[in-house]
Every structure is written in structure tokens, then in C-alpha cells.
Amino acid sequence: MESSSKYAMEILSKELERLQTQDDIGASIGLVDDEDLFNWNVIYEGPSDTLYEGGFFKALIKFPEDYPNNPPEMRFVTEMWHPNIYPDGKVCISILHPPGEDEFNEQESADERWRPILGVESILISVISMLNDPNLDSPANIDAAKQFKEEREAYEKKVKKLTQLSVEML
Numbered sequence: 001m002e003s004s005s006k007y008a009m010e011i012l013s014k015e016l017e018r019l020q021t022q023d024d025i026g027a028s029i030g031l032v033d034d035e036d037l038f039n040w041n042v043i044y045e046g047p048s049d050t051l052y053e054g055g056f057f058k059a060l061i062k063f064p065e066d067y068p069n070n071p072p073e074m075r076f077v078t079e080m081w082h083p084n085i086y087p088d089g090k091v092c093i094s095i096l097h098p099p100g101e102d103e104f105n106e107q108e109s110a111d112e113r114w115r116p117i118l119g120v121e122s123i124l125i126s127v128i129s130m131l132n133d134p135n136l137d138s139p140a141n142i143d144a145a146k147q148f149k150e151e152r153e154a155y156e157k158k159v160k161k162l163t164q165l166s167v168e169m170l
Helices: 003-020 120-132 142-150 152-168
Strands: 027-031 039-045 056-062 073-076
Touching (some): 003 120, 027 120, 039 120, 056 120, 056 152, 142 152
Antiparallel strands (some): 027 039
């Protein structure tokens, strides 16, 4: 086993243990498979006073072998309708982008992107923040962003319906 992979496993093990004992992160964390520290299940409770309140949203986090040098990938398994979540469920927020500058995205500074000092808790908090306050300047789901801007009532109705479905699908 490569040393970077072994280091990643040590860090992930500590982060998982710490996060599983925290009650205030708005999510439940576990492994997809007890033998694999690189794939996590996350179940978010919909934050109060949002369109997601009362819902339960399942996501998967897949960590690279060189974590924490590079960010994990996160994908919602629960159907979502949000400007910063691709139709396939992949989450698109700056903190999940690889470290450094992106010559094709001048709106995003290196400080907003992944840095090895960040951890899973930072990702969880960023996703909750994103659910409440979408970034419409850089949408992953163009249709959701357009509806959010132009037909807010229809957007909210669709999100509330998916929130209801998320409870039924548990």
C-alpha cells in the first residue's frame, strides 16, 4: 500500500470517528462498506426554515487515495433540484475543486478551493450553506438556476415535493 493512501486512511479514520460523535453538524455519517474508508454515506437532515426542512438527503463522498492533498467528490443519491447540484447528483462547490488557481474560472480564487487543511466537516457545512444560498454565478444545473431566477414559485414547489419524497424513500 502506498504511503499516501495509508496516510489518507489514518486521517479519514480520525475524521470519521470525530464526526460520528458530533450532534451539531446536521448530518449522519457512516461508511458505505466497513472495510473501505474511502467511501462514506452522508444523510443530511433538511435545515430548518429552508425548503429542505423535514427532508432526509443521502449523499456519497468518495475520497481520493491522496486525501487530504486533493478533495473528495460528493454526489447526492437522493434526487435534488438545485443550481449547484448536477442532474446526476454531483455537488459543485468551490471547496470540492482541486487546489490552486483555475485558468478557466477567474471568479474562483485559490482560497475558495480545496486546501489540505480543510476537512470533511468543512465540506458538510459548505453543502448546508449551498442548499440555503445557491451560487447562481456558476450553476451546475442550468435549468434549476434559470427556474430559481425566473420562476421562484415553481422552483420552490419542486424542491418541496422532492423534500417530501426524500422522507418516503428512506
